[in-house]
Amino acid sequence: MASEQKITIYNYNKDNYSEENASFDECINYKDKSGITWIDVKDVNNEQLLEKISNCYNLHQLVRESLLEQNKRSKIEDHGNYLFILLTTMSYSAETDEVFSEAVDLILGDNYIITFSHGTTISQILEPTKKRIRTEGTRLRESGTDYLAYRIIDALIDNYFNILKSYGEKVEILEEEIFNRGEKELLLHIQKLRRDMLSIRESIWPLREVLNSLQRGESRLIRPETRIYLRDVYEHTVQIMENLETSRDITASMLEVYLSTVNNKINEVMKVLTVFSTIFMPLTFISSIYGMNFHYMPELTWRYGYFAVWGSILIVVFSMLAYFRKKRWF
Structure with a gap:
């Protein structure tokens, strides 16, 4: 049925x-x-x-x-x-x-x-x-x-x-x-x-x-x-x-x-990574200089050498940030 x-x-x-x-x-x-x-x-x-x-x-x-x-x-x-x-x-x-x-x-x-x-x-x-x-x-x-x-x-x-x-x-x-x-x-x-x-x-x-x-x-x-x-x-x-x-x-x-x-997002990420990499390049250079084991380096015995290096690092960082900002890279 x-x-x-x-x-x-x-x-x-x-x-x-x-x-x-x-x-x-x-x-x-x-x-x-x-x-x-x-x-x-x-x-x-x-x-x-x-x-x-x-x-x-x-x-x-x-x-x-x-x-x-x-x-x-x-x-x-x-x-x-x-x-x-x-x-x-x-x-x-x-x-x-x-x-x-x-x-x-x-x-x-x-x-x-x-x-x-x-x-x-x-x-x-x-x-x-x-x-x-x-x-x-x-x-x-x-x-x-x-x-x-x-x-x-x-x-x-x-x-x-x-x-x-x-x-x-x-x-x-x-x-x-x-x-x-x-x-x-x-x-x-x-x-x-x-x-x-x-x-x-x-x-x-x-x-x-x-x-x-x-x-x-x-x-x-x-x-x-x-x-x-x-x-x-x-x-x-x-x-x-x-x-x-x-x-x-x-x-x-x-x-x-x-x-x-998606490509634009990848580009934005790469831009940020590039900015950070570029900022750290001179900092790495400065650090590598004072990381060398030479016996005679006048700055090592200078009383204000440590603060001078940090001052140089901060000046470089802020200068580069200001430059990148002016160029509208971020």
Whole structure:
């Protein structure tokens, strides 16, 4: 019974709507049912279930293999009677401060859509789309499967904007900390930020190619009126790519600023050490002279010799300090 709760079927048209948790046997009843059917499969690790669904809808062997793959990359395949669209998205966990990849395998047919969710947050991402299905009078209830596919793709794309917003805030915080602290941990944060943005870029890049193919209208399953919406989603991917490039440039500048700040601190330390070394050079010279073991050194028997040496040392020290201060070396 546990696996039965991992298939949700939505069937709807302009006037009617139904939603139920179902087993595979109940899925078969919806194959030729009137209206639009969305079969949302969450139990993607159940190979037996995937095989049954694949057989029921005559999915190609390559599609079946793609459903079982662990490392996903966005792509689109036209199999005539249906489209196989593999969609990836990225999610961010504030608790672990990590981004992770998730994916949806989407089968688009004439009157049905099957989605296989790979990830823990996919249901949450697609919840606004499900609410539109439940609401009577929405464009989604009056449109076909291609528009439903558009709404699913749009939800996954919009999720990237949420991640970019979070990372934009992190960039602002790091910029302030670089100037205020410049600690070593900041370098690790900057490097992690750059790696995460690279992962996001690698995820969104093939998605753009998928959307470009869809909005060009190469499949009969995508109606002309839906291509307009897909073109809008394609522009969203371009915008995300531009935002990513901007953020990467900012993090590169932050890295340069951090290294410059560290070098400036090192230079300040070296300046102080150089000043002290320069001051002690004449003092060492004076001390070394009177540290020589000659029998005849007149100053050694002079009553005020000790005080004269100390006076010379203090004069040299204060003179050099005054000179360095005048030159603004410290």
